[in-house]
Amino acid sequence: QTDSLKRSPQDLVNALHTAFGEHHARAVHTKGIFFEGTFTPSGEAATITTAKHLQKEPSKIIVRFSDFTGIPDIPDNAGPANPRGMAIKFIMKDGSTSDIVGHSFNGFPTANSDQFRDLLLSIAHSGAGASKPTALDSFLSTHPLAKRFLTTQKLPVSYATVNYFGVNAFKFTNSKNSACFVRYQFVPEREELLTSAQYEKEDVNYLIDEIQKRIASKPVVFKMYAEIATSDDNINDPSIAWPGSRRKVYLGKLTITKLADNSVVADKALFFIPNNVPAGIEPADPMINFRSAAYPISVKERQQ
Numbered sequence: 001q002t003d004s005l006k007r008s009p010q011d012l013v014n015a016l017h018t019a020f021g022e023h024h025a026r027a028v029h030t031k032g033i034f035f036e037g038t039f040t041p042s043g044e045a046a047t048i049t050t051a052k053h054l055q056k057e058p059s060k061i062i063v064r065f066s067d068f069t070g071i072p073d074i075p076d077n078a079g080p081a082n083p084r085g086m087a088i089k090f091i092m093k094d095g096s097t098s099d100i101v102g103h104s105f106n107g108f109p110t111a112n113s114d115q116f117r118d119l120l121l122s123i124a125h126s127g128a129g130a131s132k133p134t135a136l137d138s139f140l141s142t143h144p145l146a147k148r149f150l151t152t153q154k155l156p157v158s159y160a161t162v163n164y165f166g167v168n169a170f171k172f173t174n175s176k177n178s179a180c181f182v183r184y185q186f187v188p189e190r191e192e193l194l195t196s197a198q199y200e201k202e203d204v205n206y207l208i209d210e211i212q213k214r215i216a217s218k219p220v221v222f223k224m225y226a227e228i229a230t231s232d233d234n235i236n237d238p239s240i241a242w243p244g245s246r247r248k249v250y251l252g253k254l255t256i257t258k259l260a261d262n263s264v265v266a267d268k269a270l271f272f273i274p275n276n277v278p279a280g281i282e283p284a285d286p287m288i289n290f291r292s293a294a295y296p297i298s299v300k301e302r303q304q
């Protein structure tokens with residue numbers, strides 16, 4: 001599938017800028033806030049992977065929550081601020097790291113990066129004043145899953161009260177050399193959502209403010225699962241969610257305990273790369289390596 005793709009990671013970063021502006025910050029999921037905590041493995045992951053951070057020893061974690069789009073001051077209560085992002089860096093005892101970059105929707109708007117570029121450019125050409133039907137209207141009329149992505153997002157009470165999904169499939173291998181394909185899921189203690197009317201009345205920084213208050217009084221906890229594919233599931237197309245009935249292996253618990261140093265310098269330096277994984281885990285969906293070539297371009301730009 002990747003061989004037939006025409007657009008490069010640089011083309012995708014450029015398309016993000018065309019849609020959201022160029023500002024030498026993250027090209028997308030620009031507005032965000034990060035925290036520190038601990039990941040405690042459940043012990044069950046050893047049945048499906050040898051990945052060292054998922055065995056017995058706890059890891060330190062850095063977790064960055066964010067709003068969608070590359071607009072640095074997007075109101076938290078704007079429609080396009082969905083889905084929310086959750087990026088996690090596991091820092092193991094030996095100093096090695098592994099990253100997961102997920103969001104609050106079970107799926108991606110498009111099957112591959114070329115189509116994602118088309119979507120971004122159609123957004124760019126459909127701003128105020130564009131004549132109807134806009135480029136975005138036309139794109140959505142031929143891409144029903146992108147339409148569902150843009151129109152059926154959950155409106156969270158808090159970054160801590162919504163489910164997050166890894167979306168792209170990884171291959172897990174255990175000590176017996178037996179392999180399976182998985183997608184990550186992160187389940188909050190309680191899902192709490194707003195109605196559209198409540199959402200519109202929220203403050204422009206309601207999520208950023210709420211999560212800081214919440215974590216100052218008590219840790220935020222998510223359970224992390226691996227959703228296991230069957231032979232019926234498409235490993236290479238992140239726009240198609242796997243059926244909810246798939247087996248889920250409980251990998252462990254994220255306990256987010258305190259605000260990190262969110263200085264401009266620390267935010268510039270912090271980044272997550274989707275294919276930063278230890279032995280026992282490999283990228284399966286080709287979008288993972290594509291993303292992992294695009295993210296460093298944006299990281300480099302924000303150092304300038």
Ligand code: HEM
Nearest residue numbers: 012026029064085086087102103113166167271295298299
């Ligand atoms: C072809 C597909 C994709 C492209 C080209 C792309 C591109 C990017 C780029 C350039 C960044 C900025 C990285 C940085 O500056 O540190 C980014 C960040 C991000 N992306 Fe993607 N992305 C893609 C798919 C996805 C998918 C499938 C998800 C969710 C599962 C996702 C969620 C995020 C999140 C949450 C961030 C913010 C990470 C942070 O907090 O530092 N992206 N993406």
